[in-house]
């Protein structure tokens with residue numbers, strides 16, 4: 026029998042043997058890392074080269090590592106859930122444990138896997154693609170990263186300290202309010218998202234300004250690579266959507282910590298208001314993560330079809346249309362919460378309209394390949410695998426958008442299958458395509474193609490085995506977020522198949538990790554800087570690019586500037602006919618790291634309602650702001666000799 | 681009695697594709713819309729996958745491939761008009777159908793000839809309370825309804841919000857604290873219909889299943905009579921017990937404290953929408 030009363034939470038979570046085992050593992054890993062850094066005398070290197078860097082390429086790499094680690098963590102959550110559901114009346118997990126796992130799975134995958142993955146891609150590629158030396162605000166960029174990082178740490182910490190949140194990644198009140206979710210878990214959720222959310226907003230602003238202000242001469246908007254266009258869409262959405270989340274989370278926090286009643290049952294609180302605010306962020310959020318994937322597919326498809334992108338203007342128009350429409354559809358997440366038929370019909374039709382530009386994009390990708398020359402590299406495989414996935418995921422999205430049909434699908438496994446199809450088949454495939462594509466640019470070596478393809482096929486097949494049965498489970502009335510189900514509902518076989526699919530996907534992920542390790546060891550080095558015979562500016566640079574990116578900023582005369590240069594100018598970009606000049610660059614700084622660390626400390630204080638610690642954190646934040654404000658020594662010039670030396674070493678003659 | 685229902689229950693919900701096995705006009709309308717949207721989206725999805733298959737096979741970068749290669753061909757207004765037009769037309773058709781059905785479902789599925797049976801549903805942690813304001817009886821985790829007539833469910837919650845879902849009778853609607861929301865359902869044939877809470881409410885959520893037992897009107901009236909004569913009343917104390925978090929089996933009560941449903945909604949200030957007050961006025965007796 027389940028009981029409602031909640032035991033006080035101990036500081037360290039120890040009860041469950043599985044958690045205990047992971048506690049030990051985490052502790053051992055930490056000890057191992059510290060020991061290795063000390064043994065190899067790498068602390069200084071870590072601080073100087075990474076923790077204090079403001080270089081967009083390094084920040085991109087750190088985002089990438091974080092995203093892959095979080096994908097692992099969220100993936101373990103997923104495998105645990107699927108194991109529990111493989112058979113009826115599963116006994117692996119208690120409900121408390123299952124509830125925590127699906128909550129952290131969703132939160133980690135969306136906010137701490139998908140988001141850093143897109144930030145990784147945009148950091149790595151955008152400045153190189155527009156011919157810039159860094160983003161507009163490199164220091165702010167470092168702040169964004171560390172805010173994300175410490176936000177993610179705060180959430181993950183809840184696993185071993187205090188207990189994980191368990192009210193779902195959407196965290197609807199009144200369930201997420203104190204009477205139903207006492208204990209620190211929910212506070213961890215709120216403060217982790219709040220911390221990383223500040224970083225995300227800053228990133229949105231940073232990249233929008235970068236793209237509008239820092240393009241190379243001649244790079245008009247309509248000459249930009251489509252990936253850059255997609256980042257405009259994403260940045261605009263971030264800027265308009267994240268503040269809604271910030272407000273929603275802050276108000277719940279007031280309810281929980283200070284006894285306010287914004288969303289409580291008592292005292293006339295209005296939980297509905299939270300749900301509106303959450304989805305005003307939440308729906309744009311799904312497009313925030315899918316648009317960059319669209320951009321990557323455009324780059325990859327065009328490169329590996331050796332052909333110009335088909336219907337460039339339509340592609341741009343679609344991205345912009347999607348950004349606007351996706352801000353007008355949030356209520357489709359709660360058709361069943363008593364809105365009138367007028368409201369439901371409006372949001373239903375608006376949601377379906379998103380399908381129009383999306384459909385157009387799919388046709389344009391197809392016709393980019395049509396009459397091209399298709400090379401089936403791993404990156405291209407992910408892009409091709411994406412198209413059927415997204416066709417089906419988009420179609421089920423439209424099926425969900427038909428409000429009266431959604432009354433049936435809502436909260437069922439049909440919905441689960443839909444959003445995994447678009448989030449995995451769309452976002453994750455996109456990010457993996459981008460990772461395989463830009464990997465040589467980041468690290469100077471190419472990821473092994475055979476292992477990569479094995480990973481792709483395992484993952485792709487595993488995906489369909491895992492999620493197609495879930496559509497059917499939805500038709501059969503199985504609801505989401507149940508930790509167990511009885512036999513005799515006819516759900517057993519399909520659940521078992523789904524779990525097998527999840528395991529196959531897990532093996533696929535292991536192959537990606539193997540690919541990275543193997544290629545780092547014996548992978549083919551990229552000495553050309555252009556291993557894919559690609560089209561855009563980043564491939565005109567050596568791999569990895571020097572820290573100042575371009576010794577001379579090229580003058581752009583056409584779309585696909587690098588391809589044109591190769592076709593018409595023997596692989597030389599138009600560079601101004603002047604000697605190399607000293608390059609103005611930002612200095613590294615430890616403040617962003619400390620600033621975010623102070624947020625972490627303050628957040629941790631608020632989680633436990635230790636206000637002295639919160640105050641200490643806040644003081645740290647203020648101190649960092651003040652320090653930076655009075656720091657006039659923030660930039661320097663790279664001398665000409667150093668540039669010439671570097672360029673020589675990279676075997677490119679400076680002219 | 682309870683045992684009988686359990687038996688019926690297990691035989692009644694065996695391996696069904698519930699959403700496509702409609703047991704009444706509401707779910708039938710919804711299943712038609714589901715089929716429409718499926719077919720109309722398939723009109724795009726299938727050609728897209730076919731085209732992808734063809735293109736990837738035909739235009740591979742392998743020596744000796746004689747397929748045309750036009751690296752700079754990247755604009756075609758006529759083609760683009762076609763694929764802006766196709767989704768626009770499909771979305772246009774779907775929009776009309778969707779809007780029509782959305783409005784239709786706010787009304788009772790059929791013209792009401794008699795006063796409809798009203799059932800006030802409250803989701804608790806973690807059980808379902810059904811109160812019959814017309815009959816003055818109450819049940820927990822199952823309810824009876826008469827067949828072939830529209831039944832008016834009025835939903836609220838005295839716990840975190842849940843969602844009331846009987847897939848074979850019709851789509852779900854949330855139960856929200858401090859609010860009353862209406863859901864029309866109707867069963868064509870006597871049967872035991874599977875129902876469950878659909879929106880997560882904590883540790884016991886997975887066990888919030890219930891049965892809707894549809895029987896002909898005469899039998900329904902008999903059932904009410906029998907309940908009135910043989911079951912205990914639901915007292916204030918009993919109600920307090922039910923509100924405590926935990927699970928229970930199926931329970932039956934011959935009466936309940938008057939106005940307890942309205943009180944439940946109003947006690948915390950509720951009813952912040954005039955519209956809900958309207959619903960409540962038509963359903964409290």
Ligand code: HEM
Nearest residue numbers: 311315357358376380419422423425426435436444447448
């Ligand atoms: C044609 C495009 C799409 C349409 C019409 C669409 C429609 C919908 C609708 C109506 C829902 C709500 C269903 C419900 O809660 O009952 C939904 C849920 C969802 N969609 Fe989509 N969608 C589309 C594309 C996408 C994309 C591209 C993503 C992400 C990359 C996405 C991610 C999600 C997620 C995460 C949820 C569920 C969130 C939750 O309740 O936990 N969708 N979609």
Ligand SMILES: [Cu+2]
Nearest residue numbers: 308355357358
């Ligand atoms: Cu949405």
